[in-house]
Amino acid sequence: MQSVDGGASGLPIFIGNEIYRHSSYGAWHPLRVPRVSTVMDLARALGWLPPAQFVTSPRAKPAALTGFHTPRYLSALVQAEHDGAVTDDVRARHALGTPSNPVFPEMYRRPATSAGASILAGELLRRGGVVYSPAGGTHHGMPDRANGFCYLNDPVLAIQSLRRNGVGRVAYIDIDAHHPDGVEHAFETDPDTLMISVHEANRWPRTGALTDSGVGQVYNLPVAAGLNDDEMALIRDELILPLVTAFQPEAIVLQCGADAVTEDPQSRLTLSNNAHWAIVAALKPIAPRYLVLGGGGYNPWSVGRLWTGVWGVLNGQQIPKALPPAAQGVLGALTWDGPLRRHHPQAxxxxxxxxxxxxxPIRDEIRRDVAQLAKRQQP
Incomplete structure (x- = not known):
């Protein structure tokens, strides 16, 4: 694993890789769209990503992934990439070669690269600092199977890496539209991991009910369709920040999925990217180590803009009112084709x-559920 001191310069570190530029889950899959490469290009076009702050993600070898994933599953994943196909037995046991988790040319190398970034992040943060890995956030992966577009679970691997590098208490916050079932599976009984998830109710994987929050340090807040910025601000100020502050974490891991914004096709939430950026900024001063991951996000323009803004927030950059020509060129070159139609960007x-x-308006049920969860934390 690459050795870089992420805290020496005091500047945030961006972990990326060129593998994401041409890798796709397939022409029909929601993850056919470019995401990480857009963030890299857009951040550079804005002058926000100098070489000194960029680290190329290594690709994790199977042996580095066995802290969470089974050797049998990892072997099947590597073999599926090699063969370009899976047997019926592998499909049934490991959920590989399914519509959600298809066979594609980089089906091991791509997730192993994002997993490598998360493992590296734990090393970079040994002495403190800020690390951003927009390719991370694959929070559905299970020990013995792929799940929900996620072949590996890099948030779990990141937390394990932080622990190997001397970190005790970790707060994991997830604002993706989908519940992080794989992360909860890993840490639901661990008193040293605080997990807070805000996700759309009745959205796949349909786990993470409010009543599931009584185990360990797990707080699940399912929210109804139409969640707006003011409601998310209430959740941030009356639930997330008080819980994290009281927990006194040595590290914070934020899964900043971009699928909760209005333009995303995979949820019915109606946030703007301002809601995500406000949470990114508010969590930063609470702990000495801060890892921000990507996650969901299936509209190439909205996810690229949101995640580039996250990097800007982490660096204290002023968000421009209008993008310069080079940055507009990055976004203008994107396409979003699907099996049925081509999507056209708004100006x-x-x-x-x-x-x-x-x-x-802030709905009564949001206030009620936030108050119910906040009350759990009180002695």
């Missing part, structure tokens, strides 16, 4: 980074 997806705020 502000090309010429701006920041969405207009999407506020609204």
């Amino acid at each position: 502000h997806w090309i010429n701006t980074l920041r969405d207009h705020p999407r506020g609204g």
Whole structure:
């Protein structure tokens, strides 16, 4: 694993890799769209990603992944990439070669690269600092099977790496539209891992009910369709920040999935990217180590803009009102083709980074559920 001191310069570190530029799950799959390469290109076009802050992600070898994944599963994943196909037995046992988790040319190398980034992040943060890995956040992966577009579970591997590098208490916050069932499976009984998930109710994988929150340090907040910026601000200020502050973590891992914004096709939530950026900023000063991961996000323009803004927030950059020509060129070159139609971008997806705020009334059920979870934390 690459050895880099992430805390020596005091500057945030961006972990990326060129593998994401041309790798796709297939022409029909939601993850056919470019994401990490867009963030890299857009951040560079804005002058936000100098070489000194960029680290190329290594590819994790199977032996490095056995802290969570079974050797049998890892062997099947490597073999599936080699063969370009799976047997019926492998499909049934490991959920490889399914519509959600298809066979594609980099089906081991690509997730092993994002897993390598998360493992490296734990090493970089040994002495503190900030690390950003937008390719990370594959929070559905299970020990013995792929799950929900996730072949490996890099958030779990990141937390394990932090532990190997001297970190005790870890707060894991997940604001993806989907519940992090794989991460909860790994840490639901661990008193040294605080897990907070805000996700859409009745959305796949349909786990993470409010009533599931009574195990260990797990707090699940399923929210109804239409969640707006003001409701997320309430959740941030009255649930997430008090819980994390009281926990006194030595490290924070934030899964910053971009699929909860209005433009994303995989949820019915209606946030703007401002809601995500506000949470990124608010969590940063609470712990000496901060790892921000990507996650869901299936509209290439909205995910690229949101995740580039995350990097800007981590670096204290001013979000420009209008993007310079080079940055507009990055977004203007994106396409979003599907099996049935081509999606056309709105003008502000090309010429701006920041969405207009999407506020609204705060529903009674949001207040009630936040208060119920917050009350659990009180002695």
